[in-house]
Amino acid sequence: MSDSTTYSLGPFTVGRIGFGAMQLPGPGAFGPPRDHDQAIAVLRRAVELGVDHIDTAQIYGPKVANELIREALHPYPQNLALVSKVGGRRDDQANWLPAQEPDDLRRDLEENLRTLGVERLAAVNLRVFGADGVGPAEVNRDLFERQLDTMIAARDEGLIAGIGLSNISREHLEIALDRTEIVCVQNAYNLADRTSQPVLDLCVERDIAFVPFFPLGSAFAPDNPVLGHPTIRRVATDLGRTPAQIALAWTLNVAPNVLLIPGTSSVAHLEENLAVADIELPADLDI
Structure with missing residues (x-):
């Protein structure tokens, strides 16, 4: 790591706020985007504003x-760290299903390279699926x-x-670190769900980038305890910011190795993020 605004991601040093592409496709991250030109505009604006981690x-x-990223940004800036993941697949009903065997991982990795139009990715996360998916x-x-x-x-x-890992326990990370270097971990983490705190603690200890997904709460949950949190809403009002901005700022301040990847299909929301x-944030903020 070089300063408080950047952190190491393998051989890259990236800004601590990147961009997550999950919301670029249609609803539920399935199918074509609602607005193709807007999706392209979001990606190009992100890079214009200095995003170097997608x-x-x-x-x-x-x-x-992946195809939108390639259309918008290829040939890619030399400093752009493209990170993907393997371990899952989608069926025709948009369900998220595991694809965890080594042959699945290799096939998925090669498909990522092909659709993105690159020979090498900055990192790839092995996404582990729980029994509940x-x-x-x-x-x-x-x-x-x-x-x-x-992966090795x-x-x-x-x-x-x-090599990155996603949706893992601390035991997974300990096993992996006995085998090889891990450059990033991507787990669910936000002010309402800190079950991955032991994983984050080990990442801090070992200087591994921690990339929280769902920092604003699950995109698939009917209720959102993050954006609806009374303290978050109060601080947002006091500072003239949105609840999403306050929740993201809180997450960014949890530890120096946290890399945010908020996603959006809106240029305005991108700029807010x-x-x-x-x-x-208030020094006495207690959530």
Whole structure:
């Protein structure tokens, strides 16, 4: 890491606020975007504003997000860290399904490279699926070791610069660190859901980038305890900001290794999201 506004992501040093491409496809990250030209505009504006870390996945669409990124930004800026993930697939009903065998991971990785039009990605997260398809899985040691073998081989072949993990427990991370370097971890984390705190603590200890997904609450939940949190709403009013901006600023301040990847399909929301780094939260803020 170089200063409080950047952090290491494998061989890259990136700004601590990046962009997540999950909302670029249609509703539920499935199908074409509601507004194709707006999606392209969001991506180009993000880079204009200095974003150098974009998080995506072949299963967003599927492949829609990757194709939009390529259309908007290829050939890519040299400093742009493209990060994707493997381990899942979508069916025709837009369900999120596991695809966890080593052959699945390798096929998905190669599809990411092809649709993005690159020979190497900055990092790829191995996304572990829990029994409910949402929460972190219990450790299946044999499968996880074979998954790590696949990720290590891809890195050694030069297809990815770094290995990441997603939706994992602290035990997963400990096992992985005994085998290889991990450059980032992507778990659910926000002010209303801190179940991944032990994982974040280990990432802080080992200087690993922690990339929280759903920092504003789950995009698929009917209620949102983050944006509706009374303290968040009060501080937003006091500072003349939106609740989303305050929640993002709170998450950014949890630890110096946190990298935000808020997603949006709106240029206006993009600009709001990128403006949270200079928010000074009350010193006595207790959430």
